[in-house]
Amino acid sequence: MNATPSPFLQQVLQEATPPTSPLVLANGVTAIWHDGSAIELRPANLAASASHILLSCGVHGNETAPIEVVDGILADIASGQLALRHPLLVLFGNPEAMRCGERYLDYDLNRLFNRAYLQHPGLRESKRAAILEQHADRFFQQAKPAGKRLHYDLHTAIRGSVYEKFAIYPFLQQRQHDRAQLAWLKHCGIEAVLLHSKPANTFSYYTSHAHQADAFTLELGKARPFGENDLSRFTGIDLALRQLLSDSTPPLPDYQHDDIPLFRAKYDLIKHSEDFRLHLSSGVENFTLLPDGFVIADDGSQRYIASGGDERILFPNPTVKPGLRAGIVVEPTRL
Ligand SMILES: [Zn+2]
Structure with a gap:
């Protein structure tokens, strides 16, 4: 992982005007800035079975470790060190709050998705929720039927946890829980999963419900300021995401019922x-x-x-x- 922010994160933190035309990076990967905090990377050649992978971080602006993990991945794709095999959309959720080092400015952004922002007009986070939903919509609408739609919304928690790393699996309505995803979460080092039993106004519920994405909120440890994160505690998710993006995930054992404690x-x-x-x-x-x-x-x-x-x-x-x-x-x- 990189100690200094890549040009991508610097761009977000400095509120610079993003490039208006696509950039061709190493290995023929095209980078498109949709706005100052949304970057899409597309490999030159795509398999029909390619997944559309959305990584969001900074939905809570002070949860910096996942931002640094994602930024390190972006930097390594840009330099050609990491091969990209799938379209990737990275959304820095709440850049204004990130710049202030705050969880949020007016209201908790992760309570405003699923159109809940319509009930809270005028808030800065309401505007962000609407924009983030549009980015997710446009991205997932490009996915082919044969390809998966994946969304991992990366967080760190305010408080400590008996299970340091845990996932929230949004309510699926009539859909079945995906055992391959649970096996992959175990591979990431996730120690417990909460199976949600009702709709929620979170980003992962939105993409799960609106786009049938395999979507999860991942809580990866405790929130600390930029530069104070012990990134060695995030190697599990960092490695698993890199393998996912480069199609190098090793064969994973089938999920067995007691592999990860599940809660409801x-x-x-x-x-x-x-x-x-x-x-x-x-x-x-x-x-x-x-x-x-x-x-x-x-x-x-x-x-x-x-x-x-x-x-x-x-x-x-x-x-x-x-x-x-x-x-x-x-x-x-x-x-
Ligand atoms: Zn959070």
Whole structure:
């Protein structure tokens, strides 16, 4: 991985005007800037079975490690060190927030996809969500029926996690979970997968639902500022993405049911009032086990009590506004 930003990331961070005509890079790869934060790379010769691969990073602007991983990949494609065999679209999700080192400016961008931005007009992130959906639409509409549509939305989490690297598999409506994708996630070093059981306003749900993409939100560790990431902790995903893009993934064993712990959302902890109290420390890790009978939270007369001893807490956040989700209680599941 590269220690200094490639010209691609420098372009995004410096808000430079992108090249208006396509550039031909090493190995005949064509680079097209669709705007200052969306770059499409197309190899010279495409197999009919080529996948369309979307990598998004910086949807939360302060989650820098995935940005650096993707940028290193772009740099190595540009120099010819990494062969590209599939059309690749890289979207830097929230460049303004990236430049400020903030998670977001007006509103959490990853709650505004799936047309939710229409309910929040005027926010800077609403404008971004609409633009990102358009980029994804245009890209995936070019995919041939024989080719896969893949989207990995790369994040790092605010808090620590019992499973340091985990994936969120968006709700699939009637579609089946893809075992080859689960095997590939294991190959990336993903340690747990949450199978979502309802629609969400996330980027990965949008591409999964609108384009039948194999789409995932990947949480790859803890968020740190640019330059302070220990990129050695990201070698699993970095290598797996490079193999995917260059068609050099080794044969992977079939997914077996206990290869990665799978969880499903059991219920949301809803903060109904300012009386809401979460009985977990502020530093509690994602996927912390909740003992049977433990009072997770109370809210006036309502109490949330853990049952069974195998429930776990995910994304606890008691500081949300009343009416919003203050955490998810998950439980083990299988396909
Ligand atoms: Zn994030």
